[in-house]
Structure formats: structure tokens, C-alpha cells
Amino acid sequence: MSERLAGRMIGLGVTGSIAAYKAVELLRLLRSEGADIAVMLTPAATQFVGPLSFRALSRHPIETNVLDLLPDGRIGHIVIADSADAIVVAPATAHWLAAMATGLSGDVVTATCLASSAPVVVAPAMDGDMWTHPATTANVAKLRSFGYAVIDPDVGPLASGQSGIGRLAELPAIVDAVVALLADRSIRASDPAARPPVVAPGRDADLAGRHVVVSAGGTREAIDPVRYIGNRSTGKMGVAVAEAALDRGARVTLIAADVEVTLPAGATVIRVESTADLRGALLRVTHGADGSAGYDALIMAAAVSDFRPLIPAETKLGRTETLTLDLEATPDLLAEIARIAQGLDSEGAVTRDPLQPRPILVGFAAETGSLDRTAEKLRRKRVDLIVANDVAEAGSGFGTDTNRASILAADGARSDLPLQSKRAVADAVLDRVAVALDERDRAAQTDATSEPAREPA
Ligand SMILES: Cc1cc2nc3c(=O)[nH]c(=O)nc-3n(C[C@H](O)[C@H](O)[C@H](O)COP(=O)(O)O)c2cc1C
Incomplete structure (x- = not known):
């Protein structure tokens, strides 16, 4: 099969969900479609999965702090916002949906989305009650009104041990959504100089x-x-x-x-x-x-x-001469x-x-x-x-x-x-x-x- 995202730059935002580890596999899938990926992690996401895996696989610096600058002095989230063909937020927490719905750009994922005109795909993952809460429903509706493609979570086993709605959608479905969104769009920034810098993979990331x-x-x-x-x-x-x-x-x-x-x-x-x-x-x-x-x-x-x-x-043994x-x-x-x-x-x-x-x-x-x-x-x-x-x-x-x-x-x-x-x-x-x-x-x-x-x- 041909690479459906060849030459594309995708910003991958990861937030603090138990499903954050799946974002590493999502990165692999997007790369196998030919995309160049720049990863952004909220501070909570870094508690679930470390930046090193993402850096080694994406070959770009990982944005974890909205206040950090790139090694070359550029503002990381603006570079991604301006060069990404699409931004994918997967998994997206209930908290992140709320921050995005209100435009609170305290983390690098929200700040990048706010600063970008690129299409955005959002794949929420959370506990079933969090997903069906009216606050989340309203936030999702708000994001849809921005034109964001929100991929509803699946039904299945959840981190709580219960089963219900809230499980991150299957990764190929997320990739397909990105491909579909970009079908009629030309590549935004093919010049590597306009994209985040490339870092050589460290020997220690093997x-x-x-x-x-x-x-x-x-x-x-x-x-x-x-x-x-x-x-x-x-x-x-x-x-x-x-x-x-x-x-x-x-x-x-x-x-x-x-x-x-x-x-x-x-x-x-x-x-x-x-x-x-x-x-x-x-x-x-x-x-x-x-x-x-x-x-x-x-x-x-x-x-x-x-x-x-x-x-x-079953009960404590009493003292005896020998045992x-x-x-x-x-x-x-x-x-x-x-x-x-x-x-x-x-x-x-x-x-x-x-x-x-x-x-x-x-x-x-x-x-x-x-x-x-x-x-x-x-x-x-x-x-x-x-x-x-x-x-x-x-x-x-x-x-x-x-x-x-x-x-x-x-x-x-x-x-x-x-x-x-x-x-x-x-x-x-x-x-x-x-x-x-x-x-x-x-x-x-x-x-x-x-x-x-x-x-x-
Ligand atoms: C073990 C664990 C798993 C969690 N999983 C989720 C989750 O899947 N979805 C969610 O919305 N919040 C989840 N949370 C809560 C978020 O981590 C928390 O709301 C955090 O503030 C989210 O920050 P962020 O949206 O900036 O990444 C989880 C918390 C813990 C301790």
C-alpha cells in the first residue's frame, strides 16, 4: 500500500490518560504512512510515558513545556502550529477537552492548536462517566463547532477495571481520520527549515x-x-x-x-x-x-x-521447644x-x-x-x-x-x-x-x- 501521508508533517499531542502509551504505536503507524511527526506532551502525559521513546521514534525534540524554546531559539509550539498539515490529539483527556474548549493555552498541546490553522483530530479516552458528563459533552460539542474532528471513544475495558465507553478509538481509525481530512489539501511546509529541527537518535534510546x-x-x-x-x-x-x-x-x-x-x-x-x-x-x-x-x-x-x-x-503459631x-x-x-x-x-x-x-x-x-x-x-x-x-x-x-x-x-x-x-x-x-x-x-x-x-x- 502506498504511504498515504507521504511528505506530511503531523503534530501529535498526547495528554495525561492511561492510554498515553498507545500514542507511541500511533506515532509508528503515522510514520509508516510516510508522515514526519512532532510530538507534544502535556506535563501530565510525561507521568504516563517518557519523552525519550517519542524523541527516538520521531527524531524531533519533544515539546513538553509551552515556555521552552527549541535549541535553535524558535518557539516550539509556533513552529509546529505553522508547519503541521494536521494536529492529532490522542489520547485527549477530559481536562484537555475543557482547556481546549475554553482556549486555556497553559500546555503546549492547547497552545499549538490555538496557534494553528491546521485541521485537528481529537481522540478522547477516559472513564465512561467522565465521557458522558454534561461538561464533557458540552466541551466536545464546542470542539466540533471549531471544525475539529472528534473520534468518539470505543466501548471496552477501561483503566478502572470496569468496562464501558471511554476507550481510545482503534489506532487505524485515528490514522484513517487524518488521511481523510488531508485528502484535498496540499502540503503546507515541505521545507525542512520551516519544521522542527531533526535530532539524531541517541545510542541510549535503543x-x-x-x-x-x-x-x-x-x-x-x-x-x-x-x-x-x-x-x-x-x-x-x-x-x-x-x-x-x-x-x-x-x-x-x-x-x-x-x-x-x-x-x-x-x-x-x-x-x-x-x-x-x-x-x-x-x-x-x-x-x-x-x-x-x-x-x-x-x-x-x-x-x-x-x-x-x-x-x-491460619493463626499465629505458639511458642514451642522445636518446630x-x-x-x-x-x-x-x-x-x-x-x-x-x-x-x-x-x-x-x-x-x-x-x-x-x-x-x-x-x-x-x-x-x-x-x-x-x-x-x-x-x-x-x-x-x-x-x-x-x-x-x-x-x-x-x-x-x-x-x-x-x-x-x-x-x-x-x-x-x-x-x-x-x-x-x-x-x-x-x-x-x-x-x-x-x-x-x-x-x-x-x-x-x-x-x-x-x-x-x-
Ligand atoms: C492512572 C490515571 C489514569 C488516568 N487516565 C485518564 C484518562 O484516561 N482520561 C482522562 O480524561 N483523565 C485521566 N486521568 C486524569 C488526568 O491525568 C488528569 O485530569 C490530568 O490533570 C490531565 O492533564 P492533561 O489534560 O493536562 O494531560 C487519569 C489519572 C490517573 C491517575
Whole structure:
């Protein structure tokens, strides 16, 4: 299919909705139609999704503050207002609709729309009651009276956990609306000098557009309502991985067991306590219903208990001379996710199609002494990488700021990293994850293009 927006400049405004992450995919779709995109985020939107992904994918500076100037001194929102063929606000919050309806230009998205004669497409997303509130209805009517194309939200699952109207319209419908609006219009500003400046993608944005799930901290297995079996993990390593992934442009979901460190602000955090909770959270994020895992990489840095009390006591155990606990082995969570990803049952037999695209799976192995068992673990768990560290070595392992790790890959490669900060170890792991994801995508493209042509019907 030809590129329907070739040569066009589109201003993409993103506001503070839970659906803001979908704007990254919308950017990809608009770019795949040939459009040049300049992104504007309201301050609230930056809490939901970081500017780095947008910058890496759009190759333009991201406007987040209406008072900021471009590096070349021009006023960012005026440059977009004057050069954009169309402005798309997706997702648009109830708050933004109200600001726009009254012309309150306190954020860069509203200011750009006010300053522009370009057609505007607005795709609201919000809770169902917010959408049907008379205030929102009036604001939407006002925007329509400006000539803005408002794409009604869909009915479906909402962030609140309820289902109803308010879900951001399907992204292809938003793209189609932009294409339709521009059908009879000529390109406004084809001279790149009239558009926002181009920035080279940073090497550090190599996970832009990727969703990375990280588990961190130690699990707690109840003995009775007040006591548990835990471990010495502080969550430092997993949190370092999450922070590094965020800095490299990824969308990060952090499944946090017991942690003693501050969690990064930009991650979506799921709190868990026991191995069973962690398993539940992992199975929920690995939905697979649409044939994908819902994430690009899973990095299991959490210290998962290997054993748990067979039957936790329902009431607090009284003091006795001795106490014997019956323990059972906990399930091997990473191995289970790897089997799901590969379409295997618990016996290793193929029962369904593997998840597509294939998620990259990384395990951490805390060892004491030699790392000989790690290669066997890698095979048994069927994962892409295992990061092994000797937790008995000084300066390495639980609670320290440093780690000496070895990274073992499924192809047999092993690299022994020096003793370094956990952040540096995290980046070394993510270097390999980024390469593995690029290889995965290249292989998928080669498979798609080498598929035999179908016989004509
Ligand atoms: C988790 C979470 C999700 C939210 N999702 C939405 C949403 O989908 N739509 C909406 O109108 N407001 C939503 N809000 C409220 C907005 O973020 C809030 O009104 C904010 O002031 C919007 O600012 P903005 O319009 O300048 O981006 C959400 C708030 C939170 C905490």
C-alpha cells in the first residue's frame, strides 16, 4: 500500500490518560504512512510515558513545556502550529477537552492548536462517566463547532477495571481520520527549515517503543499470619534494570516483591508478596490472547523463594521447644513463562503456536561458589540469557551497590563482567536484550518476506 501521508508533517499531542502509551504505536503507524511527526506532551502525559521513546521514534525534540524554546531559539509550539498539515490529539483527556474548549493555552498541546490553522483530530479516552458528563459533552460539542474532528471513544475495558465507553478509538481509525481530512489539501511546509529541527537518535534510546517487564526484590512465603520465609534480596539489581530500561526509552512494568529501594517513577508498578502472587502477576502480564506476550522482554531479577510452607498456619503459631516446617518446592516461574512463550505444555510437548513476536526472556541466578550449574539452568528454563552472580563474593550479590556477573546466552556464549555498579550490569544485560530484540524483528521480517506467494484463488 502506498504511504498515504507521504511528505506530511503531523503534530501529535498526547495528554495525561492511561492510554498515553498507545500514542507511541500511533506515532509508528503515522510514520509508516510516510508522515514526519512532532510530538507534544502535556506535563501530565510525561507521568504516563517518557519523552525519550517519542524523541527516538520521531527524531524531533519533544515539546513538553509551552515556555521552552527549541535549541535553535524558535518557539516550539509556533513552529509546529505553522508547519503541521494536521494536529492529532490522542489520547485527549477530559481536562484537555475543557482547556481546549475554553482556549486555556497553559500546555503546549492547547497552545499549538490555538496557534494553528491546521485541521485537528481529537481522540478522547477516559472513564465512561467522565465521557458522558454534561461538561464533557458540552466541551466536545464546542470542539466540533471549531471544525475539529472528534473520534468518539470505543466501548471496552477501561483503566478502572470496569468496562464501558471511554476507550481510545482503534489506532487505524485515528490514522484513517487524518488521511481523510488531508485528502484535498496540499502540503503546507515541505521545507525542512520551516519544521522542527531533526535530532539524531541517541545510542541510549535503543529500547524506545519496547515494553520491558522486570521483576525485583525477594518473595515472602507465609509460615503463619505474622511470620514468613524470605531472603536477603533488596531489589537493587531489578530496580537498576528497570531504571536503565526507562532511560533507554522502554515502557517498563516493574513487578516488585519485597524491596528496600525507591521504585522508579516512570514504571508501572505491580506489588506482589509471595511466589504465588508473582506467578499470578506474570501470567496476567503474559496474556498471549492476541498471540503476543504483551511485552518484548521479561527480566526476572526477583529472588524467588525455592521452597514455601506446604500449609501456612491460619493463626499465629505458639511458642514451642522445636518446630518442624513442611516445605514444598515453588514452581519455576521463568521456565513456565518460557514454555508459554514457546507453546509447550508442562511436559515440553507442543500444544499451541508460540507467542509472536517472541519475547526475550532473561533470568538471574544467585549462586554461591562456582557458576557451573548456570548453563544447565539456561537449558532447562529455555530462556535467552541468564545473568549469574556469586552472591558469596564480597561486593557482589544482595544489598551491595556492585555486582560481578557473568552473562550466559542460549547459543553458549559467556561473558564475564568485571565487578561494577548494578546499573552498569543492568546496562550490559540490556545491551544484549536490545540486540536480541533487533535480531528477533529482523528474523520475523525475513520470514514474512520469504513466505511463498499464494496461488491465485
Ligand atoms: C492512572 C490515571 C489514569 C488516568 N487516565 C485518564 C484518562 O484516561 N482520561 C482522562 O480524561 N483523565 C485521566 N486521568 C486524569 C488526568 O491525568 C488528569 O485530569 C490530568 O490533570 C490531565 O492533564 P492533561 O489534560 O493536562 O494531560 C487519569 C489519572 C490517573 C491517575
